[in-house]
Amino acid sequence: MKAVVVYEKGRFEVRDVPLPRISDGDVLIRINYAALCYRDLLQLAGYYPRMRYPVILGHEAVGVVVESRDPRFRPGDRVVPLLHEPDGTCEFCLRGLDAYCPNAGSYGENLDGFFAEYARVSANALVKVPNNVPDELAVLTPCVLAMVYKGLKRAGFTRGETVVVTGASGGVGIHAVQLAKALGARVIAVTRSEEKAGFIRKFADEVIVGSRFSDSVKSLTDGVGADVVIETVGTPTLNESLKSLRTGGRAIIIGNVNPDESYQLRLGYIIMKDLLIIGNVRSNKSDVAETLKLLGSGVVKPIIAATYPLDKFSEALEFMRNSSRIGKVLLKTQ
Ligand SMILES: [Zn+2]
Ligand SMILES: [Zn+2]
Structure with a gap:
């Protein structure tokens, strides 16, 4: 296979x-689609501590079971793998916190991943996809939509709260806007690009263009500030994100990590505003299952910037790195 x-x-x-x-305990899946992610760039650059060579890259996929050696799955089941492969037996796994499994392997890092025609996956790492969720949306669930879902859950988000999404045209951002909206948020999207604002406006309640957005968030919230920020950009926007929050606000930090960069966190913002900062390593199996169930009602539209065949992977990577795009980049693996 390729x-x-x-x-x-x-x-x-x-x-x-x-x-x-x-x-x-394993399953062989035929991969329908895989998706590119900034994490691939970091793994490719060797920033992850457990990189093993050679390794097949890729951690976002949807596929169909072709052979199963676990009673939980049968040939023909459509599935998505998690980003990690939990052991299913430790105290975290037994409590449903498999994202924290200390024995979990990681795809594209120390386990072969999904930029391939087929993959071996432990049944512990698989979630069945409901029939009413298309492949193009399922492939985005474990690393994008379920991460946002898990972040909002940990933030104690409730309907009617105001959620700011930074990097709103990005692969995570444009889907975070839609998911927050589907969960009942008033969504304020932030983008640097005037040109993309029109598209984002189809999904968000308000769009702010520019890198200094906290004052605009304040004026849109009667001077109070937002309840939650979903930070998908990283250090370039983090200060403004923290400034945008109300007292007692919550920041969900999803991306992007630049390992060469250090960041000076303003402790004053956190202490004096009583902020909650939420990290996001990976989603649990239950987050993925709950998100897929929600997606079945058609509340989120997959936004795909481009789809490349597997053997054009270099071009897909170049496109992800350099293009001015909206949404995710997919690989068609069959
Ligand atoms: Zn990813
Ligand atoms: Zn475990």
Whole structure:
């Protein structure tokens, strides 16, 4: 089968590799779509501590079971894998907190991932996709929509609250806007691009264009500030995000990590405004299942900037890095 293989730090090629072999508790899936993510760039650059070479890149996929050695799945089941492979037996897994499993492997890092025609996945890492969720939306669930869902849940979000989404045209941002809206938020989207604001306006209640947005958020909230910020950009917008929050506000930090950059956190904002800062390593299986259930009602439209075949992976990567796009980049793997 064809696969994107990272054979040393920073170097990859699309090459032919043997079909993965499965053991007890595993499932072989035929991958329909995979999606590109900034995490791929970080893994490719070797920033993750447990990188193993060679490794097949990719951690966002949707596929169909072709062979199962676990009673929970049968050939024909449509599934999405988590970003990680929990052991299913530790105290965290047993409490439904499999995202914190200390023994979990990680796809595209120390386990072969999904930029391939087929993949071996432990049944512990799989969630069935309901029939009413299309592949293009399912592929975005574990690393995008369920992350946002989990963040809002941890933030104690309730309907009617105001949610600011930074980087609103990005792969995470444009879907975060829609999911927050579907959960009953008043959504204020922030983008740097005037040109993309029109598109974002279809989904958000208000759009602010520019990098200094906290004053605009304040004036849109009668001087009070937003209840929640979903930060998808990272250090360039974080200060403004924290300034946008009301006293007792919550910041959900989803992206983007630049490992070469240090950031000076203004403790004053956090202490004096009683802020809650929420990280987001990965979603739990229950978050993915709950999000898929919600998506079945058609409340979120997948926004796909481009779809490339597997052997055009280099071009897909270049497009993700350099283009002015809205939404996610997919790989059609079959
Ligand atoms: Zn991802
Ligand atoms: Zn575990």
